[in-house]
Amino acid sequence: MLKRVAIKGAMALAVSAALISGVQAADTIKIGSFLAVTGPASFLGDPELKTLQMYVDKINAEGGLLGKQVELVHYDTAGNAQKARTFVKRLIESDNVDLIVGGSTSGATLAVIPLVESAKVPFISLAGAVAIVDPVKKWVFKTPHTDRMAAEKIFEDMKSRGFKKVALISGTGGFGRSGRAQATQVIGKYGLELVADETYGPKDTDMTAQLTKIKSTAGVDAILNFGFGQGPAIVTKNYKQLGIDLPLYQSHGVASKKFIELAGNASEGVRLPAAALLLAEQLPDSSAQKPVVVKYKTEYEQKYNSEVSTFGGHAYDGLMLAVNAIKKAGSTDKEKVRAAIESTKNYVGTGGVVNMSAEDHLGLDLSAFKILEIRNGDWTLVK
Amino acid sequence: MSVEFLQYLFSGVTIGATYALVGLGFAIIYNASHVINFAQGEFIMIGSMATVSFLAMGMPMPVAILLAVALAVVTGMLLQKFAVAPAKNADVVTIIIITIGASILLRGLAQVFWGKSFHALPAFSGNEPINIAGATIVPQNLWVLGVTLVIVAAVSWFFTKTIIGKAILATSHNADAAKLVGINTNMILLFAFGLSALLGAVAGIIVAPITTTSYEVGIMLGLKGFVAAVLGGLGSGVGAIVGGLILGIAEAMAAGYISSDYKDAVPFVIILFILFFMPSGLFGSRGTERV
Amino acid sequence: MFEKLNSPRTGGLLALILAVLILPLFFQNTFHYDVAIHVAISATVAISLNLLVGYAGQISLGHAGFFGVGAYSSAILTGWDFGWSPITAMLVASLAVGVLALVVSGPILRLKGHYLAMATLGLGIIIAIVITTEDWLTGGPDGLSVEPLTIFGLSPQGEAQWYWVFCVVLIASVWLSLNLIDSPVGRAMRAVHGSEVAAQVAGVDTTYFKTLIFVMSAMFASLMGSLSAHYSGFVTPDIAGFHHSIELITMVVLGGMASVFGAITGAVILTLLPQMLTGLEDWEMVIFGLILMLTMIFMPKGLVPTLLTKFRRGEA
Known part of the structure; x- marks a missing residue:
């Protein structure tokens, strides 16, 4: 009996091990990805995955990369950083991916950085926190603007409107926490x-309690909300309900039409910093970004029949940076690809014009952000 | 009474009314079968998400709502018939895991068929704020309170005045005796799950214009409903309603006066505190009117 | 001698040791080791939770809270602010969790059934909220990195070495549990689950045993939290959260309550299943929920006890 149990157990485990080990495909370029496709951050991961799938298919239909087909290996982290660690190990060790584009949330990205650094695999993150690229890590890059830049851009606008006192309300998720920390750090710079x-x-x-507190605080000039998901939409609705007569700023975490849809007419007049992607056709013809963002927007909306968001745009930029780097390196040699990403110059993406260097693994400056205002249910450029 | 206090009270009562309806759903099922249904939150989700999806198909609001509630009720009955009934002699934890499995399954199906994005239902009668002694509410707050009141009244009438209601109560007190006097206890259990799904779905639909909805909305609301039911004392309908209101008001007051950071911990601190002194909740063991 | 080998106690333990020794032959890369390590960590926690749920009959829906306190204490105490040695931090954390469990056990273990479930769930959630909120100490939702483990100058490097560390811990905990179950304390524990009143009448101090097991399993969870934090090198609030608690209790119930090897089986299944279902994409949750439901409906006693009964009946 004992022997039988032992043998059976070993066999079962061996079968399981075989099932979860990646099948080694011969001659493809493997791009690994781990995204929060389900869970609270799914509004990030969902468009990101759709974008990656669409463009990988497109690249393959057009003959692939370096004459090889591109294979996208994706795992859903559900926004859980511990799961992200296991999946990244799987991508690196079992699937042997050539590089990784992914990590919807900052928590998941930060948790896997030690893994990609020690395995020496190029990693382009799609998450916001400034801590991802500051200090610079050799193998880690990212495409979205940082939360610090968002705070700076907002405060810049507030300052130009002559505001002095700001009330902050933020979500307690990773995005809100990190944004709150950055906002409190840089606010002094703008007086x-x-x-x-x-x-x-x-x-x-329901956030009426918090907003009532803000409403009864004396001398507030403007309100800033750092958060994402449905939270900012509820804040906006409650703000309207309470009849608060102060300008409301949101962060780049609400940069999708979904926000306007959820908040309804309460979102009229809300300002936020966002990438040029949201404006697309409204951009002046002189803008170098216009053709890129209009093309991405049209293609995405045609294929998925849903409004484009800047989050999918981050994935587009990440994938294109990777593809360009592989082309430039002429191989999938990890060190060469890494060096090629680092030497990216004048890449025009949905997020802005990217100029990377050994000291800057983001390559965007404040000008990549525009301040938008919501008018008549659509984005309009301020100034 | 300061304006702030009044405002906190309004928002607390609105959200508390939702917790109360969900808690009542827990209580009804517990009463009939001594099962805690961890999939209760999914009825909220089904109610609101199905309404969103039927509206998108072009149906008028009342039809969409009716169909959504019907869908939730059918789901509740299927859950009883195929998942809970076969395991009726199992351990408490086993049934908890079954209902957790069911809630994962339902959430998964919702995600496959309805997608992952957030949705807002249109408010039933506009968004024009109403001023009450300096505090402001939207008409939907009144809808939530009104519908909750009507439902609570209907449910208590049902359990005290109708044959089926009395039969459910009889079954909860002693299932064998109920069988002996000719009550079809299987039907009763099915009915209890359907009724509880109805409450959840209604709760989900009336708050969705305020809170927005998504396939995951049931997790947190379901959990809070469970807290409300336990706080009031399992199986006590009055307790669940009082429990829900206490929770909602305590959360709003905590966010207003103490710290919005720890607002979410407040319900759990309260429940631990209450259970330390009253191990069967507020109305649990006193044999008060059971709904 | 052979009779002893054939007893489920020694036989099962030997089978486990054998499996642990053979398994690495099938591992092709460190990811496989990583999965095995996760199984071992979860299994060890599940075994201690099983003592509480399966033998003492007490539900805990908050065990991840204790796991999280252990993990975060180790992360913080060995970090730059305190600079404690990992072993001291681990033991102090575990002791602190033990004291915490002892303090709350008085009022909590008086509760029954669903009330107990609610109280432990609440306790776990409060711990998770504190960890997420006090970001000056814990790093908030983004988490915290953890120093590597060094014990007496030795420091496990890489997954292959850690695999042996966790396997030794797992085997030790199985051995401990099996002995505990067979001891007078164990018989008392089983009595508590069977009928508390009957046990009391027979002179068993049920409160004492329930408290003992509760404190012990909380301390165990804390220890494993510390170890796993050192292994991962990174902690996030997820590990202390409600979902992790539910996962742990599911392992116990799915594998089989009151069965040490059931807890291990549960840990194996719940760790491997998500890795195997990744290909299903959107349908992953549906299938996972369905498997969970069907298993529990058709095997309400859990996998291992149900299969063992069938097996024995087949042999007889």
């Missing part, structure tokens, strides 16, 4: 003062 600091849970359904 502004933080007079209220409220938070709400990522799944909260």
Whole structure:
């Protein structure tokens, strides 16, 4: 009996091990990805994955890369950083991917950085936190603007409108927490003062209490909300309900039409920093970004029949940076690809014009951000 | 009474009413079968997400709502028939895991068929804020309170005045005796799950214009409903309603006066505190009117 | 001698040791080691949780909270602010969790059934909220990196070495549990699950045993939290969260309550299943939920006890 159990157990485990080990395909370029396709951050991961799948298919239909087909290996982290670690190990060790584009949330990205650094695999992150590229890690790059840049851009606009006192309300998820930390750090630079600091849970359904507190704080000139998901939409609705008569700023975390749809007419007049992608056709013809963003927008909306968001744009930029680097390196040699990504110059993407260097693994400056205002249910460029 | 206090109270009562309806759903199922249904939150999700999807198909709002509630009720009955009933003699934890499995399954199906994005339902009667002594609410707050009141009244009438209601109560007190007097206990259990799904779905639909909805909305609301039901004392309908209101108001007051960071911990601190002193919740063991 | 080998106690333990020794032959890369390590970590926690749920009959839906306290204490105490040695941090954390469990066990273990489930769930969620909120200490939702483990100058490097560390811990905990179950304490524990009143009448101090097991399994969870934090090199609030608690209890119930090897089986299945279902994409949750439901409906006692009964009946 004992022997039988032992043999059976070993066999079962061996079969399982075989099942979960990647099948080694011969001559493809493997791009690994781990995204929060389900879970609370799925509005990031979902368009990101759709974008990656669409463009990988497109590349393959057009003859592939370096004469080889591109294979996308993707795992869903559900926004869980621990899962992300296991999946990244799987991508690196079992699937032997050539590089990784992924990591919807900052938590998942930060958790896997030690793994990609020690395995020496180029990794382009799609998450926001400034800590991902500051300090610079040799193998880690990212495409979205940082939360620090978002805070700076917002404060710049507030300052130009002569505001002095700011009330902050932020989500307690990773994005909101990190944004709140950056906002409190850089606010002094713009001569502004933080007079209220409220938070709400990522799944909260009512923020009137926090906003009432802000409403009764004396001397507030403007309100800033750092958060993503449905939270900012509820904040906006509650703000309207309470009849608060102060300008409301949102972060780049709401940069999708979904936000306007959810918040309804309460979103009229809300300002936010966002990439040029949201404006697309509205951009002046002189803008170098216009053809790129209009093309991406049309292709995405045609294929998936849903509005484009800047999050999918980050994935587009990530994939294109990777593809360009592989072309430039002429191989999938990891060190060569890494060096090629690092030497990216004048790449025009949905997020802005990217100029990387050994000291800058993001390559975007504040000018990549535009301040938008929501008018008549659509984005309009301020100034 | 300061304006802020009033505002906190309004938002607390609105969200508390939702918790109360969900809690009542827990209580009804518990009463009939001594099962805690961890998939209760999914009825909220089904109610609101199905309404969104039927509206998108071009149906008028009342039809969409009716169909969505019907869908939730059918799901509730299927859940009872195929998942809970076959395991009726199993351990408490085993049934908990079965209902957790069911909630994962339902969430998965919702995600496949309805997608992952957030949706807002249009408010039933506009968004024009109403001013009450300096505090402002939207008409939907009144809808939530009104519908909750009507439902609570209907449910209590049902359990005290109708044959089926009395039969459910009889089954909960002693299933064998109920069988002996000719009550079809299997039907009763099916009915209890359907009714509880109805409450969840209605709760989901009336708050969705305020809170937005998605395939994951049931997790948190379901959990809070469970807290409400336990706080009030399992199986007590009055308890679940009181429990829900206490939770909602406590959360809003905590966010307003203490710290919005720890607002989410408040319900759990309250429940631990109450259970330390009253191990069967507020109305649990006193044999008060059971709904 | 052979009779002893054939007893489920020694036989099962030997089979486990054998499996642990043979398995690495099938591993092709460190990812496989990583999965095996996750199984071992979860299995060890599940075994201690099983003592509580399966033998003492007490539900805990908050065990991840204890795991999280252990992990975060180790991360913080060995970090730059304190610079403690990992072993001290681990033991102190575990002791602190033990004291915490002891303090709350008084009122909590008086509760029954669903009330107990609620209380432990609440406790776990409060711990998770504190960890997420106090970001000056814990790094908030983005997490915290953890120093490598060094014990007496030795430091496990890489997955292959860690695999042996966790396997030794797992085997030790199986051995401990099996002995505990066979001891007078164990018989008392089983009595508590069977009928508390009957046990009390027979002179068993049920409160004492429930408290003992509760504190012990909390300390175990904390220890494993510390170890796994050192292994990962990174901790995030997810590990202390509600979902992790549910995952742990599911392992116990799915594998089989009151069965040490059931807890291990549960850990194996719940760790491997998500890795195998990744190809299903959107359908992953549907299938996972379905498997969970069907298993529990058709095998309410859990996999291992149900299969063992069938097996024995077949032999007889």
